Amino acid sequence: xxxxxxxxxxxxxxxxxxxxxxxxxxxxxxxxxxxxxxxxxxxxxxxxxxxxxxxxxxxxxxxxxxxxxxxxxxxxxxxxxxxxxxxxxxxxxxxxxxxxxxxxxxxxxxxxxxxxxxxxxxxxxxxxxxxxxxxxxxxxxxxxxxxxxxxxxxxxxxxxxxxxxxxxxxxxxxxxxxxxxxxxxxxxxxxxxxxxxxxxxxxxxxxxxxxxxxxxxxxxxxxxxxxxxxxxxxxxxxxxxxxxxxxxxxxxxxxxxxxxxxxxxxxxxxxxxxxxxxxxxxxxxxxxxxxxxxxxxxxxxxxxxxxxxxxxxxxxxxxxxxxxxxxxxxxxxxxxxxxxxxxxxxxxxxxxxxxxxxxxxxxxxxxxxxxxxxxxxxxxxxxxxxxxxxxxxxxxxxxxxxxxxxxxxxxxxxxxxxxxxxxxxxxxxxxxxxxxxxxxxxxxxxxxxxxxxxxxxxxxxxxxxxxxxxxxxxxxxxxxxxxxxxxxxxxxxxxxxxxxxxxxxxxxxxxxxxxxxxxxxxxx
Numbered sequence: 001x002x003x004x005x006x007x008x009x010x011x012x013x014x015x016x017x018x019x020x021x022x023x024x025x026x027x028x029x030x031x032x033x034x035x036x037x038x039x040x041x042x043x044x045x046x047x048x049x050x051x052x053x054x055x056x057x058x059x060x061x062x063x064x065x066x067x068x069x070x071x072x073x074x075x076x077x078x079x080x081x082x083x084x085x086x087x088x089x090x091x092x093x094x095x096x097x098x099x100x101x102x103x104x105x106x107x108x109x110x111x112x113x114x115x116x117x118x119x120x121x122x123x124x125x126x127x128x129x130x131x132x133x134x135x136x137x138x139x140x141x142x143x144x145x146x147x148x149x150x151x152x153x154x155x156x157x158x159x160x161x162x163x164x165x166x167x168x169x170x171x172x173x174x175x176x177x178x179x180x181x182x183x184x185x186x187x188x189x190x191x192x193x194x195x196x197x198x199x200x201x202x203x204x205x206x207x208x209x210x211x212x213x214x215x216x217x218x219x220x221x222x223x224x225x226x227x228x229x230x231x232x233x234x235x236x237x238x239x240x241x242x243x244x245x246x247x248x249x250x251x252x253x254x255x256x257x258x259x260x261x262x263x264x265x266x267x268x269x270x271x272x273x274x275x276x277x278x279x280x281x282x283x284x285x286x287x288x289x290x291x292x293x294x295x296x297x298x299x300x301x302x303x304x305x306x307x308x309x310x311x312x313x314x315x316x317x318x319x320x321x322x323x324x325x326x327x328x329x330x331x332x333x334x335x336x337x338x339x340x341x342x343x344x345x346x347x348x349x350x351x352x353x354x355x356x357x358x359x360x361x362x363x364x365x366x367x368x369x370x371x372x373x374x375x376x377x378x379x380x381x382x383x384x385x386x387x388x389x390x391x392x393x394x395x396x397x398x399x400x401x402x403x404x405x406x407x408x409x410x411x412x413x414x415x416x417x418x419x420x421x422x423x424x425x426x427x428x429x430x431x432x433x434x435x436x437x438x439x440x441x442x443x444x445x446x447x448x449x450x451x452x453x454x455x456x457x458x459x460x461x462x463x464x465x466x467x468x469x470x471x472x473x474x475x476x477x478x479x480x481x482x483x484x485x486x487x488x489x490x491x492x493x494x495x496x497x498x499x500x501x502x503x504x505x506x507x508x509x510x511x512x513x514x515x516x517x518x519x520x521x522x523x524x
Contacts, residue, residue: 117129
C-alpha cells in the first residue's frame with residue numbers, strides 16, 4: 001500500500017549503499033569559520049518564514065551546543081547527537097535528539113566546510129545514506145574538500161522515530177486491496193488507513209505533531225551552526241528538495257550552495273501532487289514496456305507497447321482475483337504486485353530484475369515480485385519494517401491538507417487519475433486517501449517558494465522521472481528567485497551520480513568553486 005507522495009531513490013544508490021532512497025549533496029563553498037563565530041552569528045535577530053518569527057536568542061542554548069563525536073560504523077565515520085526543541089514555538093517545552101554522522105574531508109585541498117545530504121522520503125535515513133553511499137561513493141574531489149554529513153530528520157530512523165503498526169499488522173496493511181470494486185472493499189481500505197493512523201497516534205503521540213518539514217528545516221539551521229558553518233551547503237534528493245527549498249525560504253541569507261535533485265513543486269495541493277506523480281509513473285512504465293518488447297525474454301510479449309501494458313493489466317487483475325503463491329504466508333495480490341512494479345520504476349537498471357520477477361509471477365511463483373515490494377517498504381527478512389512508511393505518512397500529513405475528504409471524493413477523482421495513468425491511476429487515487437484520517441491536523445499548505453536573497457540554487461530535473469515529474473523541477477526553478485534549472489534527458493529518479501558526466505561535472509563544479517551551470521543547461 002503506497003503512502004501519499006512516497007518519493008524514493010535511484011537503484012544506483014540502492015545498489016551502492018543498500019538503501020531505498022536516493023540523494024545528492026550541495027556546498028557553501030566558503031572555508032568554515034570557528035564554531036563560536038558561526039553560533040554567535042546565528043543567535044542574533046529572528047528567523048522568519050512559515051511558522052512565524054522566532055527569536056533565535058531564545059534558541060541560544062541549541063545553537064551554542066557542542067557535539068560529542070565518537071567513532072561509529074565503518075572506518076572514519078563519526079556519530080553524535082544534536083538537540084533541538086520539540087516545539088519551536090515553545091523552545092523550553094522539551095526537546096528532540098537528532099542522530100548525526102559525518103566523515104571528515106580527506107584532502108588534498110583546502111577544506112570548504114560541511115556538506116549535508118538528505119536522501120528523500122520523507123522518512124529516508126540520512127545517516128544510513130551517508131554511511132552506506134554518500135560518505136564513500138560521492139566523487140573523490142567532493143569528499144576531499146567537504147566533511148560529508150547526514151542527520152536523520154526528527155521522527156526518522158535514529159532520531160526519535162515515529163512508530164505505527166507492528167510488523168505483522170504492516171504485513172496485513174500492505175496487502176489491503178487498493179483498487180476497491182465494491183462498497184465493502186472501500187470500507188475495508190478506509191478501515192486500514194484508520195488503523196494505521198490510530199496506531200501512529202498511540203505509539204508516537206508526543207512527536208507526531210512536530211515532524212513537519214518546516215521544523216526539520218529549522219533543525220538543519222541548528223546543525224549548520226553547530227558544525228561551524230556560516231552558510232548551509234546541501235544536496236537533497238526527491239523530498240529532500242522540498243526540505244532544502246524550505247530551508248532557503250526560512251533562512252535565505254544563510255543559504256549557501258544548494259543542489260535540489262528530483263525536485264518537488266511546493267505550490268501544488270496534495271491531490272495535484274498525487275495525480276502528477278501518477279502521470280510520472282505512467283511515463284516510466286511506458287518506457288519500461290518500450291524497452292521490454294525489444295527483449296526476447298519480455299514476459300509482456302514483443303508485439304507492441306499497448307499490448308504489453310494490456311498484459312500487465314491482466315496480470316494485476318488476475319492477482320487481484322487469485323493471489324500468486326510466494327512460498328510464505330504472504331501471497332502476491334494486486335496490491336503487492338503493483339508495489340513491486342512501482343519499485344522498479346525508480347531506475348532503469350532494475351528493469352531486468354522486473355522482467356524476471358514478472359516472468360516468474362505470471363508463471364505462478366511470486367517470491368521475486370514480493371522481494372521487490374519488500375525492498376520498497378524496507379521490510380526485513382525477519383518481518384520487521386524500518387520506520388520509513390510511518391515517518392513518510394507523518395510528515396506528508398502535516399505538510400499538506402489531505403487530498404480527499406473521504407471515499408466519495410476519491411470516486412470522483414478516479415477518472416482523472418486513470419487519465420493520467422491507465423496502469424496505476426485507480427490504485428494511486430485510492431492510496432491518496434491515507435491522510436484523510438490522520439489524527440494531527442496539517443500545519444502546512446501549498447505555496448510558492450521564492451527564497452528572495454538566497455545564493456544560486458541548482459534545481460535538477462530528469463525528463464522521464466517517475467516520482468518527481470520533470471515539470472516540477474521547471475516550476476521550482478522558476479519560483480526560486482535564484483533558481484538555476486539543470487536538465488537530465490533520461491529515465492529514472494534523480495540524476496546526480498547516475499552515470500551522466502555532464503550532470504556530475506556541472507554539479508561538482510558548482511560545489512567546488514561556486515559557479516552554477518547556465519540556467520537551462522541540458523545533459524544526456
